[in-house]
Amino acid sequence: xTDEVWMGYLxxxxxxxxxxxxxxxxxxxxVFGADSDATTLAVxxxxxxxNHEAVTVVSVPDGVDGLSLSAATGVSLHDGGAExxxxxxxxxxxEAIVVVSRKNADVQIPMLxxxxxxxxxxxxxxxxxxxxxxxxxxxxxxxxxxxxxxxEAAASRLKLHGQTNGDQIVWPPRFSHVVEGATTxxxxxxxxxxxxTWTTLSxxxxxxxxxxxxxxxxxxSTVLLALNDGPNGVFLVxxxxxxxxAMDAPMQLVFxxxxxxxxxxxxxxxARAIHD
Amino acid sequence: MRVRLVQEPYGHCxxxxxxxxxxxxxxxxxxxxxxxxxxxxxxxxxxxxxxxxPLGLKGMWAEAASKAFASIDGDFEPAAVEEAFIGSIAxxxxxxxxxxxxxxxxxxxxxxxxxxxxxxxxxxxxxxRDAWMAIKSGQADVVVAGGIEKMNDLTPERKRYWLGVSxxxxxxxxxxxxxxxxxALMARRYFHEFDANHDDLVHVSVKNHFHGSFNxxxxxxxxxxxxxxxxxxxxxxxxxxxxxxxxxxxxxxVVLAADHLAHKFTDTPVWVKGAGxxxxxxxLHDRPSITQLKATQTASAKAYKMAGIGARQIDLAxxxxxxxxxxxxxxxxxxxxxxxxxxxxxxxxxxxxxxxTTTVNxxxxxxxxxxxxxxxxxxxxxxxxxxxxxxxxSQRQVRDAETALTHNVGGSGATCSVHIFGRDR
Numbered sequence: 001x002t003d004e005v006w007m008g009y010l011x012x013x014x015x016x017x018x019x020x021x022x023x024x025x026x027x028x029x030x031v032f033g034a035d036s037d038a039t040t041l042a043v044x045x046x047x048x049x050x051n052h053e054a055v056t057v058v059s060v061p062d063g064v065d066g067l068s069l070s071a072a073t074g075v076s077l078h079d080g081g082a083e084x085x086x087x088x089x090x091x092x093x094x095e096a097i098v099v100v101s102r103k104n105a106d107v108q109i110p111m112l113x114x115x116x117x118x119x120x121x122x123x124x125x126x127x128x129x130x131x132x133x134x135x136x137x138x139x140x141x142x143x144x145x146x147x148x149x150x151x152e153a154a155a156s157r158l159k160l161h162g163q164t165n166g167d168q169i170v171w172p173p174r175f176s177h178v179v180e181g182a183t184t185x186x187x188x189x190x191x192x193x194x195x196x197t198w199t200t201l202s203x204x205x206x207x208x209x210x211x212x213x214x215x216x217x218x219x220x221s222t223v224l225l226a227l228n229d230g231p232n233g234v235f236l237v238x239x240x241x242x243x244x245x246a247m248d249a250p251m252q253l254v255f256x257x258x259x260x261x262x263x264x265x266x267x268x269x270x271a272r273a274i275h276d
Numbered sequence: 277m278r279v280r281l282v283q284e285p286y287g288h289c290x291x292x293x294x295x296x297x298x299x300x301x302x303x304x305x306x307x308x309x310x311x312x313x314x315x316x317x318x319x320x321x322x323x324x325x326x327x328x329x330p331l332g333l334k335g336m337w338a339e340a341a342s343k344a345f346a347s348i349d350g351d352f353e354p355a356a357v358e359e360a361f362i363g364s365i366a367x368x369x370x371x372x373x374x375x376x377x378x379x380x381x382x383x384x385x386x387x388x389x390x391x392x393x394x395x396x397x398x399x400x401x402x403x404x405r406d407a408w409m410a411i412k413s414g415q416a417d418v419v420v421a422g423g424i425e426k427m428n429d430l431t432p433e434r435k436r437y438w439l440g441v442s443x444x445x446x447x448x449x450x451x452x453x454x455x456x457x458x459x460a461l462m463a464r465r466y467f468h469e470f471d472a473n474h475d476d477l478v479h480v481s482v483k484n485h486f487h488g489s490f491n492x493x494x495x496x497x498x499x500x501x502x503x504x505x506x507x508x509x510x511x512x513x514x515x516x517x518x519x520x521x522x523x524x525x526x527x528x529x530v531v532l533a534a535d536h537l538a539h540k541f542t543d544t545p546v547w548v549k550g551a552g553x554x555x556x557x558x559x560l561h562d563r564p565s566i567t568q569l570k571a572t573q574t575a576s577a578k579a580y581k582m583a584g585i586g587a588r589q590i591d592l593a594x595x596x597x598x599x600x601x602x603x604x605x606x607x608x609x610x611x612x613x614x615x616x617x618x619x620x621x622x623x624x625x626x627x628x629x630x631x632x633t634t635t636v637n638x639x640x641x642x643x644x645x646x647x648x649x650x651x652x653x654x655x656x657x658x659x660x661x662x663x664x665x666x667x668x669x670s671q672r673q674v675r676d677a678e679t680a681l682t683h684n685v686g687g688s689g690a691t692c693s694v695h696i697f698g699r700d701r
Binding site: 144145149153157172196197198199200201202204205206207208209210211220221222224231232233234235236247258259266268 | 434437456461462464509510513514559560
């Protein structure tokens, strides 16, 4: 068994399961960070598991976005039919704890001593903002990325799938380079890069899709990374850590919530400083 | 294939053509052939004051068009306009469809062939290009180009939505970027690559506010001190409020005419001597370099070549300084400064009125004159039209101005149009 910090979360690796816990605690209970939820923890857990063994099919409960999880990990979702019973399942709890488990494994949730106490007012404000953003009555003035558009680019956005064009790796993919009908081919980029430049937008200057949360967070930060495999990309910086940005600093990309619109969350990769 | 010359070019098919008709046809052919050599002039130009304008789209357009028509010295009727190109993002979405037809209805150009041109902040720079090409192609002799944007009648949240619609939505917008953020990324990288810092941007801001303080049509007619501009509210680190153009309402309109008609309208036409346009990757992260705009370099090279001159012959330039760093990059990309020395160019005051080879943004630029997105490109033409005719306020008149350049950029450099103008044909 091993415990480690993985993509900003606490991970406990056992023979038949992986437990992912948020480091944040409020009144003795684990709570999600500002841009995390059960899906982001599940993705981190599954990616961690994939470092140790192959997982081909997984089942997910309500509360986990299966399509985004599948796009981010490459693991197929169980379609619900009896013909193909999944070996693995995602389990969620009332707290910010998610388990990726072999089916019917005897899971023990470890008590980890890493705890970051969160400010109750901050936590309540962020939770309220997400709730409002996700509400059916909330018509965001934010940039419109439809479900279809989101799905079309999911592999390149969530798993950094690119294209090879001769010796060159192209990311995000171009339709002019479509290979045998697929927009991606054979190039999954490493989730790491170095800061080429960065900015922090004030809450007043942040895009309107962040208008509910930016004032609480004190603005939003964006980095342009030179990815280790060649292409460049712009990414938000994770909301749930204090990050000191610097030119050329190495960063990793982790799966987080971006924003919500019309009742569904758009997930993406965000940059976090490499310090674990 | 062999060509056989015939004595009777119009009669050899058995058609009986009389001599006068033959002559007319020859003239027509020569006229069409000569079209590729036709020169195009700006014969009238006008704009609203930029800022928080009390009127809506129709009223603002009517005002700009009527000022443009009134600036024409000779006989002119709006009905003479054969084609009209109106640039606009249609900010706010109140009139996204058929914008141009609605506007021309309010400016006496009923029935004119008209369309909206959209290329983000370069919309009317491209509208002007389209108007110029319409005359060059021989399809029209009198054409209107203009632009318009109404931006200040929206809630702050709706405004912030529209301010970011011209980036790559799926990648840049989801990464939290609107244009202050995009240009902030460029600025920080520029400081990293070259001997430059935020003080250089402050010099741009102070200069453009100085020029704009004398411009009655400017949104912000106030000078600012170096200290005040340096200490502005941080919008997108490292860009402060004084690095960002204001959100402006406004409309602009210019009238172009073919050479054989230009002197019918005015004794002092302003000639279009060069035109160039280009595009680049929409998203910043797809470009090999983010400290230069390839579209500007390509567009200006074409325009200079057509005009047969270089950057040193430009007396005044209206460049697209939506953010101060944009002017620094533009001075390099347009050839006024060497690569990496745009900051130095600003620091040494080279763009100030009548102080260097080229006065940059005598109008105050987008920074001070204002930036009603779709109106900006033709608004720049209004400025050079007046400058080259000696018709601006005396405090900001460029001395002995013979040649001018306009530079209009869409987004963070995905589109760009450059035009060169002269008092002489």
